[in-house]
Every structure is written in structure tokens, then in C-alpha cells.
Amino acid sequence: MTFRQARWDEPLLWELRPPPEETGAVPALPGIPERMRRRRAARWPELTELEVVRHYTRLSQMNFGIDTSPYPLGSCTMKYNPKVSEQLARRPGAAQLHPAQPESTVQGALEILWRLERALGRITGFPEVSLQPAAGAHGEYAAMLMIRAYFRDRGELERRTEVLLPDTAHGTNPASATMAGFTTREIPSKDGCVDLAALRAAVSDRTAAFMLTNPNTAGLFEPEIVEIAATVHDAGGLLYYDGANLNAILGITHPGRMGFDVAHLNLHKTFATPHGGGGPGAGVLAAGERLAPYLPVPRLVKEGRTFRWEYDRPRSIGKIKAAYGSFGLDLRALVFILLHGEEGLKHVARRSVLNSNYVGKRLGELLPRPFRPLVKHEFLLSGAPLKARGLRTLDLAKRLLDEGVHAPTIYFPSLVEESLMIELPESESRRELDGFVAAFSRALGDSDANLRSAPHALAVGRVDEVAAARHLLLSWKDLRARGEVPAGPAPPSDGSGKA
């Protein structure tokens, strides 16, 4: 292996230049009562700008990003984030706008949001779109609240308390439904897809909704989607689309055409807004006619050539987030759509599906692939054969990091033993795909000892996550109070000076 990550043993900010042990009271502010004044100033260090910049530059060098390496996390759609979006989102006309500004001073921003809503309406096949949710799971949750409000208006809420979902559903689905006050029930899969017979047996007049992602988390397109929709609707339930995997079907089909009633999208997946190390994301709600009246307020409306916020939506669930959406990210998503256009978006779907089938075929020669081979945006492998070597999928994932590529999603979905879920979106070229396959093959072919002890080429060796949960050290204060864990290697135990 030739890859080596920087290893800085970078101290915490508080260790760069420790703040004084005792801080005094902060200066009094006129009018602020003495009892409210901070008696001891908060402690963090005074540093020069260079010290801060150097600290975070070093930390950044101990982090994988799409810009450094392929990032094949399944269901995360780690595609390239065009740089022009970063530049445009920082323009004063975008960044220096306050949400309380009058509509007349933000017409351009409203038009950007409007254009994005219209484009996403066409992409999803739904008449109304709201950009309010903060992330995908937040969109799911809002949709569940809308479904609740819908059944309450129809007088059916007492009865319709159950949300159905496949056993392959993203974990956010059951969590969102529960948070909205529903009970959940999993429908077993058959050959990686919804078992229609099981769904038919499960739906009833208690069914509020069926939550489905298509293509699903096994990377398979649900071929019986039309029958699934009919089954749910015939039982009086609604069909919810989890848009995490939309990348594979852009312009090929859409939730509206497939018979869904409401959808969420992740702008940070399909529409290339950067993931930011775990966020910000940006969620979208798109709704058909039955649920559109329940979308959160405000709604953006166009009158002549003017845009304004509309609050007069008596059936709306109200607000789910302080501001309307995440304008900085919405702008980036619109830029992505503009750069690609109709043909480009369809090409996104075709190429991401091509990439995943190609890599799936190549890696399928190395590890078992469950279910049928034709996949969409992602595919699954089983690391079960590693068990014969006394190894686990986790070991393979860690060893992959040593190749300078990120590991796939592992241990999800759980219906495949020791699963790996791999997605390499449209922005990865054949050269990168072949490089990933070669890295995977090298990792798998390495010695048991190397796999078990991997990684070796990163800023740290294998991290003890069990200890992290057992002895909770969650802040600098904890480190000081409950046993310091110093930066750098542990002191040598044999006096050799070598850790």
C-alpha cells in the first residue's frame, strides 16, 4: 500500500495554550442584574489566528472527503460537489440576507427557491413542493405529521395508527413514524424486495401509510410497485416515498408516476450539496393533491412577476423548522440542476446505475452477492465468507481505509449476513472504479493478521469504540476530570521509547 494519511497527534484547542485555571467574573454590563452576571468566565484559549488555522488545517488532513477519495457509502450518494456552488452561495446577495428581511428585498432569493421547487416538482411528479425540512429524516417526520393531520380531518385517525415498512427500510423511517405517534410494523422481504403477499396480508383499516424507498436499500427496483401502490390505496392507506435513493431513477420514473402520495428528497444526496461531515443536509417535501394542503407554512407563491410568502393554509401542519429551508443549500441544488439539465439528470441515473452494476459484477467475483444481479444505484455483498478466516466485514472495511478509499456502509441492511452496501455515483470514472475494485481485492487478499489489525496507514489505528461507550469522555472537561487521555501515543511500557 502506498497511501499514508497525516498523523499529527494534534492536541485539543484547550491543550494548545491552556486557559487559566481560575477565571474571574466577566465585566458588568449596564442594566444586567448582578445575579445574572457570569461569575466565572467560560474557559477556552486565546490563540492567534495562525494557531487556529494551523490547528484546523491539520485536523482536515486527518479526514477523508469526496475530494480526497472515493466514498462508496451505500444510500449516501457521495458524489462530487461542484465548486461553482460554493462560490455562488458565498456571494453577498446570497449569504448576507436575513430571513426577516421584507419580501421586496429578497425577490431574487425567492425566485431561486421558486425555480428549485418547480424543477423538483417535475422531477418528483408532484404538484407542490416545500423546501422547509432540514434533512431527509426531518422530511419523513413532517410527512408523517401531514398524514396524521389528513386522517384526523377524515375522522380516521383513531383507527389508522399503524405505519408499515419493509424490513430493509432505512432506520430513519420507523423512527420518524414512531416520533409522529404511529406504531410501526415491518413487512418481510422476499428476494430483497417487498413480499406482496405479506403486504396484502398486513394492510387493513388500521394502516395509515406504507413507507418505501424505491430502488430499495438492496439496490433493487421494486418491480411490483404498481401492485404495491394499489394494495395500500385499496386499504385506504397512503404511500410514502423515501427519496434517499432517487439518484438511480432521475428522469426514468418518479414517485408521482409510481403512485406515491408524498415524498421526501435529500438535496445533499441526489442534488450534490456537500455533506459537511454529517450535515447540513437539506430535505424536501413533495406532495400529491391529497396531502398538499397539509404542507408546512409558509408556502411560496408567485403573483405576476412577484414572489411572496403565503400563510393562509388552514390545513397546514404549521412550521417544522425556524426558517423556510436552507437557502444556502437550495441555491447549490438549483445550480446542480441547471448544470445538468434534462439530459444530464437522466445521464446521472444511467451512469450511477452503470457504475454500480459494473462494480457489483467485479466484486461479485470476490464475495457473494445476494439477490438478483441487476441493481440500481447500489448493491450488496456479504462478508460472511470472512468468518471462515476468523474475520468480519468490519475488518475488511478497516483494511480498505488503508488503501486510501472510504469503506462502504456495513451491517445494513440486516437481512444480509455481514453485509456491505456499496454506492459509487455517476461522478466516479472507470479509472476510479477499477481502482476501487483493485483496492478491494488487495484488501481481501491480505493476511488475516493485517485485516484484523487494520488500519495502519491512518492518523490513528483501530479505534476502541467499545471503550468510548463504556467510559464516557465527551468533552475537554471530562478528559480533565476523569482521567486524561493524552494526544499522541501512550507512554512506552518497555522503556524502549517506541510506542
Place this chain on the structure above:
Amino acid sequence: MARFIPSEPGEEEGLLRELGISSTEELFRDVPQKVRLGRLGVGAALEEREVVALLDRLLAKNRPFTKDPAFLGGRIPIRFLPAAVDAILQRSEFYTSYTPYQPEASQGMLQALFEFQSLWVELTGLDAANASLYDGATAAGEALLLCHRIRPGRRFLVPSSLPWEEKSVLANYATGPGVRVEEIPFDPATGRLDLEAVRAEVKRGDVCGLLADLPNGFGVVDEGLPELKGILGDLPLVVSADPLALTVLEPPGAWGADVVIGEGQGFGMPPSYGGPLLGLFACRSEHLRMTPGRIVGATRDAEGRRAFSLTLQTREQHIRRSRATSNICTNESLLALAFVAYASVVGPRGLAELAQRLNERARTLASALAEVPGLRAPAFDAPYLWEFAVAVADGNAEAFLERVRRGRVLGGSPLSDPRPGAPAGLGGLFLTAATEYTDERAIRKYARLARGAVRASPGGAA
């Protein structure tokens, strides 16, 4: 576009050949014809140069708040951002990374998040913080759910002065467990929470917790808040706090808060018309296992080095599914980095000075507006930091602010709920804020326009 999807001649054909097929169309043969689409109708692709031209044309229709005096705040302050903060955020190893599921590959972001947690713990006086939630309003929602887990009552108390957006978000988060969000009135003279009313509601029972904000929706620093814990007893107390305020005010953890949440965008991020934002969340150790969101912990690697990883993941949706403490997955990590980078670049002294300066300017602003007949500024006789409510005599804050705006001053934001049929309780009030851009000239201009605006109101003060 070729730059974003590889299109070297023959590349796709080669991949197709490997798969033994001749066209990508065959990859979609499992999608039933019945659901296939023709055209989407999203238009043709533009060159990057054309996209920039189009976006610049649209952005030119906006008027950035730096162009005119702007007295806007609420939970989203207007701050000057040192260039170093954005330079750190533009390290693409940070902003193009995903949630640090593989800690060995993500030590940089994990350490930054650990530092962010450390700083929020330091500011709040509580035991532990998570690695962020979506925004201050949803953090309030998650805090409500935590309270309900701690004490399963069906009533959650909030000040009636809380911004209507937050009340609305809270009402949504309360739906699932069947909790009612009930409002506690404020003292009409001081804008402070009516502690007697809190006492009475607690006595009535079935309460799962109370949220108070610092400063409150009127900008008031309510010196009654430290008495709340005594009234609530073992009922959980949530405080929603402005992080800059916590550099100068006694931390809520020191006077009994069990959870401290807040909106953190003001530390390191521009307002960007409202997003992305940063939800702050800290709590006591004993409640940690019931809390939402990602948490970063320190541990060791196989060689005994210090290392960081996500921890307590068994609370989370990807493991616990329907029994998770929250559905949150994606959070606001990059903004958490911005938060701690901003606090580090500006430094503790710099922030204390900023707080002093903003407070001074707010007092100058209040004196200037107080002299305008027809305005009551501040509307409440109570301490404030850099924001305060103003009462408009004719009860129409919107119209007043619009008249001021015509003179190119953004005077504040109305406090009323704009939804038809909403109670008109706060109709005559607006919130105004001093910012780093607020100078003597801006204040004079505002006061001059305010006089004209009041005179122009129907039956307004002479």
C-alpha cells in the same frame, strides 16, 4: 456537464461490454413500462459560465443587509465573520466528508466536533453536549421529547413571548407523544415570565417540563429564571439560550437547567436567508442515554493513542429503529465546526468585548427610539443585551416597519403570528437588534425615519 459525469469516448461502452449488454436502457428493464417517463421538462443544461451569469442576475435582485442599516436579529444575528473562519470551512476534507462512521478515516471532523461539544458544555455549565441538531427550534422540539421521556406528563409549558415559529415547531414535536404545549403569560410591564402562573400550572399537575428562553422573545434578560427550578422541583427545565449571551451571563446549568439548547448560526455562519442553521443541545449526565443526536467521545486506538469516535449509538435510529430516541441522522456538523472555529478565532476576550460593544449600541439605539413619539422603546421595563422589543402606539408594527423600509432601513421584525386567525396578542410589537454594523449614523437615520413613519400612521402621534 462533461466535467461532472465522466464521458471519455468509449468509457461507457466499455463498461456496458463488461456487463454483456449494449445499452444503459437494458439496466432499467426492471422498471415497469407503466411507470416510465417521457420528458421531465426541466430545461437544457447550461454552461458553468451561464449558470454564474443567471445566478448573479437573480442575486442582484436581492438587497443584502450590509447595504442598508439593518436592525434584524431574533435567533439569527447579523455578525461580521472573520475570513479565517470561512477559510477553515472551505477545507474540502471537512465539507465533502460524510458522517464519521469510520472513525479512523475521520479523526479531523471527530476532534472538531469534540471541541464543539466541549465549548457548548463550557458555555452552558451542563455535563455533556451532542454534536448538533438541525436548528434552535427543532432542538426545542427534541428537548420537549426528552422531557416527556424523563417525566411523562401531558403538558409542556412555554412562555407566551416565545417566537411563534418556535411555538409552531414545538406543537408539531408534541403531536407524537400527545403532549399539549401550553403558554405561560408574561408580565405586561416587564415582559418577564409570570412565575406565579408557572407555580399554578405546576400545581395543576400533568406537566412534563418547561422551556424558558434567554434572552426571551422580547430580548428580555429575565432575572426570574433562576427561581424556576425551585418552582418546578424535579420537573425538567429547558433553557433556550443565545450562545453569545452565555459568554456574559451565568450559565443556566448553574441555576438548575436540565437541558440547554440554542441557535448557533451566529457563531461562524452568515444568515443565508435562514439556513443552514445550527441546533445546540446540552444536558445532564443522567439523561444522556435518553437524548437525541450524534455524540462524539474520546477513547484510544489499538496503539493507545488518543482517538475519537461516535458513541452511545445504541440510542440512534440506524440501530434502534422504531425505539430510537430520535429519527435524526444528518445533523449540522459543518456548522458545529464553524461554531468552534469562530469562537477560537475571535477568542474569549474578543467575544466578551463584542458582547459589551453590542450592548452599548443597543442602549444608544433604545435611547434614540425612546425619543420618537408613538414608540415605546424598549417596550418592557427590563434588562436586555443587544435586542429589545419596541411597541408601536397604533398597534401596527408591520406598517411602521414598511414605512421605515421605504427609507432604506430594516428596522426589525414583527412579533405577531402571520397566520390568519392567529391571536393578535403581540400585534403592536417588533423586535429590533443592534449589530456590529450598527453605528451612530445608522441609529440617527433610523430615528429620523421612525419619526416620519409614526407621523404617517393613521391617527399616529403628532
